[in-house]
Amino acid sequence: MLHIQESVLEINFKALQQNFEFIKSKTKTGTKVLAVVKAFGYGSDAVEVAKFLQDELQVDYFAVAYIREGAYLRAAGITTPILVLHPQIVNLKHAIAYNLEPSLYNDRIFSAFAKEAAIQGKKEYPVHLKFNTGLNRLGFFHTDTDYILQKLKTLSQIKVTSIFSHMVASEAANEKEFTQNQIATFKEICTSFEKALNYKPILHMTNTSGVFNYPEAHFDMIRTGIGLYGFGNDPKFDKKLQPVASLKSVISQIHRIEKGESVGYNRAFVAKKNTTTATIPIGHADGISRQFGNGVGSVVINGKLAPIIGNVCMDMIMVNVTKIKCNEGDEVIIFGEGQSAEELAAKINTISYELLTAVSQRIKRVFLR
Numbered sequence: 001m002l003h004i005q006e007s008v009l010e011i012n013f014k015a016l017q018q019n020f021e022f023i024k025s026k027t028k029t030g031t032k033v034l035a036v037v038k039a040f041g042y043g044s045d046a047v048e049v050a051k052f053l054q055d056e057l058q059v060d061y062f063a064v065a066y067i068r069e070g071a072y073l074r075a076a077g078i079t080t081p082i083l084v085l086h087p088q089i090v091n092l093k094h095a096i097a098y099n100l101e102p103s104l105y106n107d108r109i110f111s112a113f114a115k116e117a118a119i120q121g122k123k124e125y126p127v128h129l130k131f132n133t134g135l136n137r138l139g140f141f142h143t144d145t146d147y148i149l150q151k152l153k154t155l156s157q158i159k160v161t162s163i164f165s166h167m168v169a170s171e172a173a174n175e176k177e178f179t180q181n182q183i184a185t186f187k188e189i190c191t192s193f194e195k196a197l198n199y200k201p202i203l204h205m206t207n208t209s210g211v212f213n214y215p216e217a218h219f220d221m222i223r224t225g226i227g228l229y230g231f232g233n234d235p236k237f238d239k240k241l242q243p244v245a246s247l248k249s250v251i252s253q254i255h256r257i258e259k260g261e262s263v264g265y266n267r268a269f270v271a272k273k274n275t276t277t278a279t280i281p282i283g284h285a286d287g288i289s290r291q292f293g294n295g296v297g298s299v300v301i302n303g304k305l306a307p308i309i310g311n312v313c314m315d316m317i318m319v320n321v322t323k324i325k326c327n328e329g330d331e332v333i334i335f336g337e338g339q340s341a342e343e344l345a346a347k348i349n350t351i352s353y354e355l356l357t358a359v360s361q362r363i364k365r366v367f368l369r
């Protein structure tokens with residue numbers, strides 16, 4: 001156990017390894033694993049997490065959302081293939097410079113990338129074709145298949161390394177039929193490509209919940225993000241996973257407030273009785289939304305929940321510790337043991353993903369190996 005003396009995000013590599021192995025155990029041998037490390041590795045530390053997944057766990061692929069994220073990983077020495085899920089045309093030349101593999105999701109970016117790859121004299125540059133099977137977010141439509149195949153015949157500068165789609169509601173039991181239709185559509189698309197191409201692209205469709213709920217949709221590779229970081233969008237899977245990131249801080253100062261006194265900006269909290277408060281160096285600029293203010297969110301101090309009082313400030317929060325034995329310098333857990341990121345996120349009607357990825361880059365990352 002580390003002695004916490006400032007706000008830190010602890011990243012537990014044992015947990016990461018255990019989650020990776022659990023997720024992998026849900027797949028058939030030979031199924032590749034793509035680790036999603038976008039948004040700084042779901043707010044953890046993309047470089048350290050990617051290094052561990054690459055060097056210790058031999059992950060097959062990485063994915064990031066934007067080209068900048070991939071360039072950052074390459075600059076840090078990541079050599080595993082990186083799929084860029086949502087590239088923009090303006091950055092395609094950098095994608096090639098950093099050996100990043102774009103997802104091509106419409107005619108506009110397909111043509112732009114084919115042109116750029118030709119200009120740079122590339123042969124069979126790896127690209128990934130994204131199909132929309134219901135999310136209506138990004139992707140070619142299934143009826144575009146023939147036209148894409150026609151185009152591919154004339155192009156030697158790119159090669160379809162993978163074909164993929166994305167599930168709409170892989171965690172929702174009441175959307176099984178919709179998901180099964182997505183899987184069926186994806187299979188049709190893949191069959192058309194397999195018939196027409198003289199090589200076999202990697203096929204992939206599932207995110208973390210898809211891995212758990214739709215084994216029939218694992219195809220050649222699974223994509224996992226949130227599961228690696230310890231959440232499974234379902235208490236049943238949460239139990240098998242271990243949160244990788246814990247957000248911790250300390251008590252900077254304790255105040256004894258008398259009845260009628262207020263705490264924080266705009267006097268949002270007024271003490272109805274004598275109250276003891278603790279000030280903690282973490283605020284909305286660190287990812288603690290103002291929505292957590294005024295009793296909505298709590299932190300854990302010496303094993304007990306201390307509600308946030310008044311408004312969340314940019315760099316600090318004040319919490320009620322009237323009933324908690326504590327001192328200045330004591331450790332505070334924002335999420336981690338005693339309160340998971342999922343539980344805290346639920347207090348403001350959001351999901352673990354949003355809370356995790358909101359943790360500001362100014363918070364120090366410490367690594368438990």
Ligand SMILES: *Cc1c(COP(=O)(O)O)cnc(C)c1O
Nearest residue numbers: 036166207208223224225226227
């Ligand atoms: C973010 C993302 C994932 C990862 O989803 P999780 O639910 O975190 O496993 C997978 N595929 C695509 C296309 C994504 O955008």
